[in-house]
Amino acid sequence: MNSQRRQQIDRLLASALDRDPEDRTAFLDQVCDGDEELRREVESLVANNPRILVGGEATQLLEKVTTDRTIGPYQVIRSLGAGGMGQVYLARDERLKRFVAVKVIPEHHAEDADRLRRFRREALAVSALNHPNILTVYEVGSFEGGDFIATEFVDGQTLGAIIENGKKSLQAKLDTVIQIASALAAAHTAGIIHRDIKPANIMVRDDGLVKVLDFGIAKHSDLLEGAAQESLLTTPGTVVGTAAYMSPEQARGLSTDARTDIWSLGVITYELISGRRPFDGDTMLDVMSAVIERQPQKLTELDSTLPPDVDTLVLKALNKNKDERYQTADQLLTDLKVLKKSIESSEEQMLTAPQQPAPLGSGLANGFLTDGLPERRTAIDLTSDEKSQRLKTYQRAGLVVLLILIIIGIGGYFYFRKPTGKTIESIAVMPFINESGNSEIEYLADGMTDSLINSLSQVPNLSVKARTSVFRYKGKDVDPQRVGSELSVQAVLNGRVVKHDDDLTLYLSLVDSSNGNQIWGDRYERKMSQLVTLQSEIARDVSQKLRVRLSGAEEKKLTKDYTANVEAYQLYLRGRFNILKLTPDGINEGIACFQNAIAIDPNYALAHVGLSDAYRSIVMSTEKQPELFLPRSKAAAQKALEIDDSLADAHTAMGITLFWYDWNWTASENQFKRALELDPKSANAHLFYSHLLSNTGRHTEALAEMRRALEPDPFVPFSNALQGQFLVNAGQSDEALAVLQKTFLLAPGFWIPHAFAASAYIEKGMFEKAVAEARRATELSPAQTTSLAYEGYALAKLGRLDESRAIISKLIVLSKTSFVSGLPIAMIYNGLGDKNKAIEYLEQAMQQHDPKLTFLKVDPKWKNLRDDPRFQDLMRRVGF
Structure with missing residues (x-):
């Protein structure tokens, strides 16, 4: 059996073992694709694998757990598979509402008190590491006489699957290795050695985060002893995966230390880059013999496009003499970062303009292209063959540069006019x-x-x-x-x-x-x-x-x-985080954060803008008194502008308060225009400028401006809902309902689109549907009163006068204990045909400075009052 076939079998074996037993048949159907010899070989190895040989015990544990459905405090969901240290389950921690992986320790391990004590000690030591690339241990405990360890659940692929796929770029592969090295460095510093670094013990999430598993545990899993181990040494393919990552000292049975993990990571790096292992053979003995005796083929011989420094680093990690290997994971980590940086720098230079090759003597091992990095010395030494290869590389690079210079001389203008790389837009x-x-x-x-x-x-x-x-x-x-x-x-x-x-x-x-x-x-x-x-x-x-x-x-x-003070900056971030909750407590906490940030740095313009936004949010999200909070919003925006007149967000904040509180339409529009001059892509500025244009009856301009607001932010529920209301005001209720129906899907729990849908149905004369949508809005947000206004108005139009008046009574009673604008009461009275009462409560809303009065000019529900002199006087005072 050739080595390529052997590697194919090894990888299929590892993938098959990672799957649940009921899924293996379908998996082998797919991957073997009619190759019966390959399938028989893999199935034989699965049946005789140590992970399966302990299946009797695992099955008993599985039956017990399945019956009980809990392991300690964890609710079992399903089995994830079996390993040398026991059965692993996906479970849910109901206390903290998170998924976990729970490993149940086999009885023959638990019966050995010393082994179990060491196991627990190592697990606790690892749990204290708190490193992003090390699997987090949550708990070591017992249940009904059994022992378990609970860890974070990692949803991703094993590194073995990543290697098999082989589609990552060199930089992405190096990033993976860097994360593994970082985990090893942290563990070694804490005195913990893994001893079983291999692709099966490394998980990679879809976002690229690496997690190293089984720290400090693998060294205790002496599962196979005596005759069982002897038989495995001569069984083709069995446990070859582990042997391939053993260091020479491990293969010889000598003492091991942190440098063993460095060797194993060198093997992984080689395999990840090339897709093949540096040491191979048909049996475990063959592989161990190769580890001890043979030198791996250089990576640059397998792929001539690789930079020679890749060989330098990997071969140093794979030095059979551990005293000449990297001595610490930190050393390896440093050189990996420099290697990755040099490759990225080289690619950027290739993408922008021709560069002279770096002279020998700069960067790592006198070879990395580390332009812009501080010069550093390293323990990596180049052989004479490597130096000769390096010299040839530079000679070839020199010829390329010369050729480019000739091209420049002939047609440089046209050459440099072309884009030099794909710009992301x-x-x-x-x-x-x-x-x-x-x-x-x-x-x-x-x-x-x-x-x-x-x-x-x-x-x-x-x-x-x-x-x-x-x-x-x-x-x-x-x-x-x-x-x-x-x-x-x-x-x-x-x-x-x-x-x-x-x-x-x-x-x-x-x-x-x-x-x-x-x-x-x-x-x-x-x-x-x-x-x-x-x-x-x-x-x-x-x-x-x-x-x-x-x-x-x-x-x-x-x-x-905008500030040099870190504490002020953190307070600003906390403030933004809290006001976006759009709850009274969140907004109040946000205000306190912004005020504290300003106390630390009075010239922090963004904190003043945040404070302006927070005061405005109190009025719009929690229906508090506008006359108390909108002047504060304006003052904060004004202060921000005094500090930094070039801040677009400050002009937007000022534009909103001039629009909503001062009813100064011209000044407000000037602020929005200035904000868009400073930041043409500001979605917020486009949104509120669109609002102003719609409320002043400039519907075509308003809808065009709204499209600009939605361009960078097409899924924001508030903007889409507001667009629906603008369409209603423009006499396009059918189009409005289409937009609002989409918004229901974007934010099922958001009340505003349902309220605006009620408004649209009112204009279509579909009052029953208007009542239903208004009630849905009230159900989603009982504290607001806008939907009650629409419901009462629609009920009045349906002739259900008592129900309509009951809502008025409810609002008046509510106003005795909390702020209620006169506007919703005025709207319901207008629906009932009582113009005098409608005008009376509009006057109350005027005294309260309700920002929603800015809709008076365009909301069709007020059109019956537009010839009334009293209403016209109100319109003038609102700035129309």
Whole structure:
């Protein structure tokens, strides 16, 4: 049997063992595709694999667990498979509402008190690591005499499946290895050695996050002893997967240390890059002999496009003398990062302009193209053959440069007029994932996402999907290609945030949505004190990876910091996070955050804008007195403008208060226009300018402006609902209902589109449907009164006068204990035909300064009053 066939069998065996028994037949039907010899071989190995040989015990455990349906506090959902240390189940922790993986320890392990004690000690040691690339251990416990370990559940693929697929770019592969090395470095620092690093013990989530499994556990799983192990050594294919990752000292039975894990990671790196293992054979003994005696073929001999430094790094990790290997995982991690950076730098240079090759003596091992990186020394030494190969590489590069210079001399103008790389013109920044295990810092993940969206929106000719469009994916595991298709973007940026004490780590991955390939990925490790500058650094790096060309002024705008104080910045992020909850408690907490940020940095313009938005949200979301809070909103916006007149959001905030509170239409429109001059892509400015245009009767302009507002943010429920109301006011009720029906699907629990649908049905004379939609809106949001107004009006038109008046009575009683505008009462009286009462309560709404009076000119429900002098006087006072 040749080595290629052997590797094929090994991979199919690993994949088959990872599947539930009932799924294996269908899997083998698919992958063997009529190759009966291949199928028989795999089925034989599955039947004789150690994981299956302990099946009797596993079956008993499975029956017990299935009967009881719980393991300790965990509710079992299904079996995930069996391993050397026992059966593994997917379960749910009902206390914390999360999925977990629970491994039940076989009885023959549990009966050995010393083994069990060491097992628990190692599990507890690993649980203290708190590293994003190490599987989190939640609990070690017992149930009815059995023992279990509960860990986080990782939904993804094994690294073996990733290797088999083989579609990742070199940078993406290196990013995977970097994450594994980071996990090893953390574990080794804590005195924990894995000893069984292999693809089956590494999971990769769909977003690229790596999780290393079974830390400190594998070394205790001496499952096979004596004759059983002897038979396995000569059985073709059995356990070859594990032997292939053993270090020479492991294969010889000598003592091992952290350098054994480094060897195993070297094997994985080799296999991940090339798709084949460095040491192979037909039996376990053959493989172990190759590990001890043979040198692996160079990766550059398998793929001539690879840079020679890949060989330098991998062969150092695979040095058979552990004293000449990397001595620590930190050393390997450092060189992996430099290698990845040099490859990215080389590609960027290829994409922009011809570059002279880096001279020998710069960068890692005198070879990496580390332009812009500090010079550093390393322990990697080049052999004479490698130096000769390096020299030939540079000679070839020199010839290429010479040829390019000749081309430039002949037609350089036309050459440089061509685009030098694919510029990405649209992007979705997905909600950053908080992987700290602490919901208290969710604000940080959301805030960093928002900040990056806002920064990238400043980039000319780049379409950035706005917050609402991307945050509907929050908490969901979504394929980037699906996001690209649904949002019509070329690229998707994913991020993961980990905060531990004062340490902050951010992982970014930029993915091509057309094929799912990673364009770029990086990890930022900073202190919290560097949070402000980190945001600017990220914005700059991402824009560069998008290959967007910026002028000096544009880059300065992109990376602008509005405060240098980290505490003030965190308070600002907390404030934004809280007011977006749109609850009274959330908004009040947001106000306190903004006020505290301003107390720390009085010149923090964005915090003043946030405060303005918060005061306005109190009025619109919780129906508080406008005359108490809208002047405060205006004052905060004014202060922001005094600090920074170039801040588009400040002009938008001022425009809204001039519109809603001052009823100064001309001044408000000027503010919106100025905001759009400063930030032509501001969805918020387009939205509220559209609002002003609609309420002043400029319907064609309003709907065009709304389309601009929805362009970066097509799924925001509020904007879509408001568009429906604007269509009603423009006399297009059928079109309005089509938009509002779509909005129901976007946000099933959102009351506003149902209220506006009631308004549309009123204009169509479909009053029963209007009542139904109004009641649905009230059901979804009992505190608001707009839907009661529409219900009472429609009931009056249906002739159900007592029901209509009952709503008026309800509103009047409610007004004794809380704020109620006179406007909904006036609308119901108008539906009943009582013009005098309608005018009386409109006057009350005027005294209360209700912003909804701005609809008087265009809302068809008031058209019967437009010839009344009293109503005309009201209109003048509202600015019409």
